[in-house]
Amino acid sequence: MTTDDAGDSAGTTVYDLAPGCTIADVEEGNRYLATVNGVVDYGVFVDLSDHVSGLVHESNLSGTFAVGDELVVELEQVRENGDVAFDAVTLDEYEVESVDHEYDVADAGSLEERVGETVTLEGEVVQVKQTGGPTIFHVRDETGTVPCAAFEEAGVRAHPEIDVDDLVRVGGDVERREDAIQVEVDELDELDGDAAADVRDRLDAAMAERAEPHDVDPLVDWPAFEKLHPNLREVAQLLRETVLESRPIRVRHHADGDGMCASVPVQYALEQFIAETHEDPEAPRHLLKRLPSKAPFYEMEDATRDLNFALEDRARHGQKLPLLLMLDNGSTAEDVPAYENLAHYDIPIAVVDHHHPDPDAVEDLLDAHVNPYLHDEDYRITTGMMCVELARMIYPDIEDELNHVPAVAGLSDRSKADAMDDYLELAAEEGYDEDTLRDISEALDYEAHWLRYDDGRHLINDVLNVDCDDEDRHRELVDFLADRAREDVADQLDAAMSHVKHEELDNGAHLYRVDVENHAHRFTYPAPGKTTGEIHDRKVEETGDPVITIGYGPDFAVLRSDGVRLDIPTMVSELDEGIVGGGVSGGGHLVVGSIKFVQGRREEVLDSLVEKMAAADIDEELSSTLQRD
Structure with a gap:
C-alpha cells in the first residue's frame, strides 16, 4: 500500500543523491528523490543515482507513472542478493538535502597492488587514443599516469565530451592486460567548480615537487x-x-x-x-x-x-x-x-x-x-x-x-x-x-656515417656501452668498427694527400687546401668534414706550427684551425655582406666550422676567406703547445 505521511510531513528530510553515490550512501528507512526508469506490470523501477536503482512494487503505488517521472520513495530493504525495494511516499512538504558520494580516491602509481579491485581516480586527461575497440584515456594524477579503457562499441569514441587537459573522475576495475595495468572504465565524469580546482591544485603541487631535479655533485671538480x-x-x-x-x-x-x-x-x-x-x-x-x-x-x-x-x-x-x-x-x-x-x-x-x-x-x-x-x-x-x-x-x-x-x-x-x-x-x-676511449669515439663516428638519419639506438648503445647488456660484444664491436674506420681513413688519405696544396700566410700560419670533391673518394667514409679533419691533424703533427686546413667542394668548405685565432661565425657574416650574390652561410665553433656558398662564386669566396685567415692573430700560447707536442 502507499505510505501517506501528509499529515506529519513538516520537517521531513528527503535526500537527493549525487550521480556518483552508491549503495553505501543510503540507509533503510530514509526517504529519497527518485526518477522512474522503467514501467512493468508489477511496479516501476526507479533510479536514485547512477549506481542506486530498485523496484517500487505496484502494491505500494497509487496512480500511474511514466519513464522520467519523479517521486519520493522510502528505502524499504536491501536484500542479500543486492536487490533494492522501495515504498512510494506522498508528502506535502519536505526539505531536500543533497548527498555527495564520499570517494576513496586511489593513486595511479599504486594500482599494481589493486588488480581486481574497483577504484576511483581523479586527475588530468593527458592523451585520448581511439583503438579498434575501446577508447583509451591516459589519466595523470599526483603519483603517475595510467591508461583507462572505456568501451562504447568497437572503434567508436566513448565519452566524446572528454578531451585532453580535462580534469576527470574515473571509476572502474583495475585489470592487467598483456603485463600492463589498465582501468576498465565504469564511469568517467568531467570535474568542474571546487572539485576541479582542488584536483588542479593537487596536481600542480605534486608536479612542482616531482619535477625537481636531483641534487648531484659534478663528476669532476671544474x-x-x-x-x-x-x-x-x-x-x-x-x-x-x-x-x-x-x-x-x-x-x-x-x-x-x-x-x-x-x-x-x-x-x-x-x-x-x-x-x-x-x-x-x-x-x-x-x-x-x-x-x-x-x-x-x-x-x-x-x-x-x-x-x-x-x-x-x-x-x-x-x-x-x-x-x-x-x-x-x-x-x-x-x-x-x-x-x-x-x-x-x-x-x-x-x-x-x-x-x-x-x-x-x-x-x-x-x-x-x-x-x-x-x-x-x-x-x-x-x-x-x-x-x-x-x-x-x-x-x-x-x-x-x-x-x-x-x-x-x-x-x-x-x-x-x-x-x-x-x-x-x-x-x-x-x-x-x-x-x-679513442676507439669508442672512432667507432661512434663510423657508425653515425653509415646510419645517416637513423638513430641506430641499440647499435649505438652497444658501441658507447650505455644500457648495454653484453660487455664482450661491446669490446668486440668497438675493436672491429675502429679498425674499419682507420682503414677507410687511410685509404682516403692515400687518395687525397698528394693533392693537398700548401702556402704560408702573412701571419706565419701554414695553410693547406684540398678539393675533397675531386681528389677524395665520394659517398664513403670518411665524409668531407672528417677527411679535412684527418688531413689537418696530420699536418699539425708534421709541422708543430699553427695550421689552417680548408677542404672544399663546388659549393661548400670545411675549415679547421690550430694555433690561429679565427672567428669563423664572424668571418661568415662578413663574407655574406661583402660578396654580393655569394649566398654565404654557415658557422660552427670559432676555429672549426663549415660554410656554404653559391657555386659560381666559389673562387671569390675562398680567396676572401684566405685573406681574412692571413690577417688573424697567432695564438702564441697554443702555438708553443703545438711545438712542444
Missing part, C-alpha cells in the same frame, strides 16, 4: 663548468615536467661522436623516468624519439618532418604536441627559420649546445638555453660533458654507466679542456684507457 649548473637544472626540471604531463619529447642531435655522447645518456635517463611514472610499458617508446641531424643546425627539412609527424600523432593517437630538445646543435641564427616554423604551434624548445651562439637571434624562441659561451666559456666544454650531468639530474641511478662518456665526448671533439685529464682518470677507474 670551476668553469659550475657556471652552467643552474641552466642545466632548469633544463632537467623542464624535461621532468614534460614527462610528468605526458608530453612527447623529440631529441634532435648532431650526428657525430659528441652529439651521441650527449643524446644517448639523456635518452636513457628520460626513458627510465618515463617508465617509473607511467603504467603503460609502451610509454617510453611512444613519448621519446631520438633523431640525428647531419647539418650543424636545425634544417627546415628536419623541422617540417618533425612537425608533420607531431601533428599526425596528435590526430591519430591523441598525443600532445612535443617538446623539442636540441643537443650539440641549435644555438645559431641558422636555426631561427625552423624554430619560427614550430612557433606557429607553440612547441617548446630547449637547447644544450657548445657551438658559438647567436643569442640575440634565438633567445626569444627558446624555453631554455645552455651554452658555455653564454658564461664566458667556450667549446672546450663539450655537449656530451654537459648532458651526462643533465642525465644524472634527471635520473641519477644510471650514473655508473655514464662515467666514461664525458671522456669519449671530449676526445670526439678534440677538447683541450683543463678537466680532460680528470675525465680520463674517471674513465680509467671504470676500466677504460685512453686508447680504448
Whole structure:
C-alpha cells in the first residue's frame, strides 16, 4: 500500500543523491528523490543515482507513472542478493538535502597492488587514443599516469565530451592486460567548480615537487663548468615536467661522436623516468624519439618532418604536441627559420649546445638555453660533458654507466679542456684507457656515417656501452668498427694527400687546401668534414706550427684551425655582406666550422676567406703547445 505521511510531513528530510553515490550512501528507512526508469506490470523501477536503482512494487503505488517521472520513495530493504525495494511516499512538504558520494580516491602509481579491485581516480586527461575497440584515456594524477579503457562499441569514441587537459573522475576495475595495468572504465565524469580546482591544485603541487631535479655533485671538480649548473637544472626540471604531463619529447642531435655522447645518456635517463611514472610499458617508446641531424643546425627539412609527424600523432593517437630538445646543435641564427616554423604551434624548445651562439637571434624562441659561451666559456666544454650531468639530474641511478662518456665526448671533439685529464682518470677507474676511449669515439663516428638519419639506438648503445647488456660484444664491436674506420681513413688519405696544396700566410700560419670533391673518394667514409679533419691533424703533427686546413667542394668548405685565432661565425657574416650574390652561410665553433656558398662564386669566396685567415692573430700560447707536442 502507499505510505501517506501528509499529515506529519513538516520537517521531513528527503535526500537527493549525487550521480556518483552508491549503495553505501543510503540507509533503510530514509526517504529519497527518485526518477522512474522503467514501467512493468508489477511496479516501476526507479533510479536514485547512477549506481542506486530498485523496484517500487505496484502494491505500494497509487496512480500511474511514466519513464522520467519523479517521486519520493522510502528505502524499504536491501536484500542479500543486492536487490533494492522501495515504498512510494506522498508528502506535502519536505526539505531536500543533497548527498555527495564520499570517494576513496586511489593513486595511479599504486594500482599494481589493486588488480581486481574497483577504484576511483581523479586527475588530468593527458592523451585520448581511439583503438579498434575501446577508447583509451591516459589519466595523470599526483603519483603517475595510467591508461583507462572505456568501451562504447568497437572503434567508436566513448565519452566524446572528454578531451585532453580535462580534469576527470574515473571509476572502474583495475585489470592487467598483456603485463600492463589498465582501468576498465565504469564511469568517467568531467570535474568542474571546487572539485576541479582542488584536483588542479593537487596536481600542480605534486608536479612542482616531482619535477625537481636531483641534487648531484659534478663528476669532476671544474670551476668553469659550475657556471652552467643552474641552466642545466632548469633544463632537467623542464624535461621532468614534460614527462610528468605526458608530453612527447623529440631529441634532435648532431650526428657525430659528441652529439651521441650527449643524446644517448639523456635518452636513457628520460626513458627510465618515463617508465617509473607511467603504467603503460609502451610509454617510453611512444613519448621519446631520438633523431640525428647531419647539418650543424636545425634544417627546415628536419623541422617540417618533425612537425608533420607531431601533428599526425596528435590526430591519430591523441598525443600532445612535443617538446623539442636540441643537443650539440641549435644555438645559431641558422636555426631561427625552423624554430619560427614550430612557433606557429607553440612547441617548446630547449637547447644544450657548445657551438658559438647567436643569442640575440634565438633567445626569444627558446624555453631554455645552455651554452658555455653564454658564461664566458667556450667549446672546450663539450655537449656530451654537459648532458651526462643533465642525465644524472634527471635520473641519477644510471650514473655508473655514464662515467666514461664525458671522456669519449671530449676526445670526439678534440677538447683541450683543463678537466680532460680528470675525465680520463674517471674513465680509467671504470676500466677504460685512453686508447680504448679513442676507439669508442672512432667507432661512434663510423657508425653515425653509415646510419645517416637513423638513430641506430641499440647499435649505438652497444658501441658507447650505455644500457648495454653484453660487455664482450661491446669490446668486440668497438675493436672491429675502429679498425674499419682507420682503414677507410687511410685509404682516403692515400687518395687525397698528394693533392693537398700548401702556402704560408702573412701571419706565419701554414695553410693547406684540398678539393675533397675531386681528389677524395665520394659517398664513403670518411665524409668531407672528417677527411679535412684527418688531413689537418696530420699536418699539425708534421709541422708543430699553427695550421689552417680548408677542404672544399663546388659549393661548400670545411675549415679547421690550430694555433690561429679565427672567428669563423664572424668571418661568415662578413663574407655574406661583402660578396654580393655569394649566398654565404654557415658557422660552427670559432676555429672549426663549415660554410656554404653559391657555386659560381666559389673562387671569390675562398680567396676572401684566405685573406681574412692571413690577417688573424697567432695564438702564441697554443702555438708553443703545438711545438712542444
